[in-house]
Amino acid sequence: MDRSGIFAGENPFAIARTWLTEAEATEPNDPNAIALASVDPDGLPNVRMVLLKDIETEGEGGGAFVFYTNYGSAKGHELAASGKAAFVMHWKSLRRQVRVRGLVTREEGPPADAYYASRSLQSRLGAWASRQSEPLSSRGALMAEVAKVTALKGPNPPRPPFWGGFRIRPVEIEFWADGAFRLHDRFRWTRETMADPWKIARLNP
Ligand SMILES: Cc1cc2nc3c(=O)[nH]c(=O)nc-3n(C[C@H](O)[C@H](O)[C@H](O)COP(=O)(O)O)c2cc1C
Structure with missing residues (x-):
């Protein structure tokens, strides 16, 4: 094991999970917050925070990262178009x-x-009411939409068809741990396709 806690031979999804679990004990808020990047049709990058809801350590491609959002949002369109x-x-x-x-x-x-059902009723109704990333005339208009869907959908709303998860299957995962005098530890797992074995490299800081 490296002193940063990275096992070079280990499953990178398991390392990510371990680090997230450790962060849950030390971060004041949202240790599972990730800055998620996509690109628009012109190739212009876009980035925003979302909450990582699952790190799968098994399955197709050996594991994956999952978050939830509105498919009609900017990120929803950009991720669907590029697939990356x-x-x-x-x-x-x-x-x-x-x-x-x-x-x-x-x-x-x-x-x-299951994740939708685990959320509070207000959040579930909010998902129905929000046309995420589209212009909104006023907060009042949003609250009126919430009242409308509350009356329509009742106490057990189904998951909206325009709201769900994205699963990211990596071709690259890099772990960075702070080192003294900026001599940080960096380890990168890469593979060409999901079917290939990982190549692991230590990188210069
Ligand atoms: C800490 C934090 C967590 C967030 N989590 C989510 C999330 O899990 N899903 C989501 O759709 N938006 C989340 N948001 C809001 C997004 O950052 C963003 O405003 C919204 O999804 C619209 O992004 P888009 O227009 O690029 O699609 C979060 C924001 C913050 C600051």
Whole structure:
């Protein structure tokens, strides 16, 4: 093991999980927040925070990262069009970062239904009411939409068809751990396709 806690031979999804678990104990808020990047049709990058809801350590491609959003949002359109995403997690308390680049697919099955059902009723109704990323005339208009869907959908709203998950299957994962005098530790897992084995390299800081 490297002194940064990175096992060079280990499953990178397991390392990411371990680091996130450690951050849950030290970060004041949202340790699972990631800055998610996409590109628009002109190739102009776009980035925003979302909450990482699952790190899968098994499955197709050996593992994946999952978050939830509105498919009609800017990110929803951009991810669907390019099929690619990148994100970074940074934990100030631990002085660590994880960078991921990969291919995206929608998660619209039972995991999306289960996560939607686990949210508070207000959040579930909010997902119905918000046309995320579209212009809104006033806060009052949004609250009126919430009242409308509350009356329409009742106490057990189904998951909206325009709301669900994205699963990111990485072709690259890099772990960065702070070192003294900026001599940081960096380890990068790369593969050409999901079917290839990972290549692991230590990088200059
Ligand atoms: C800490 C934090 C967590 C967020 N989590 C999510 C999330 O999980 N899903 C989501 O759709 N938006 C989330 N947002 C809002 C997004 O940053 C963004 O404003 C919204 O998704 C619209 O982005 P878009 O127009 O690029 O699609 C979060 C914002 C912050 C600051």
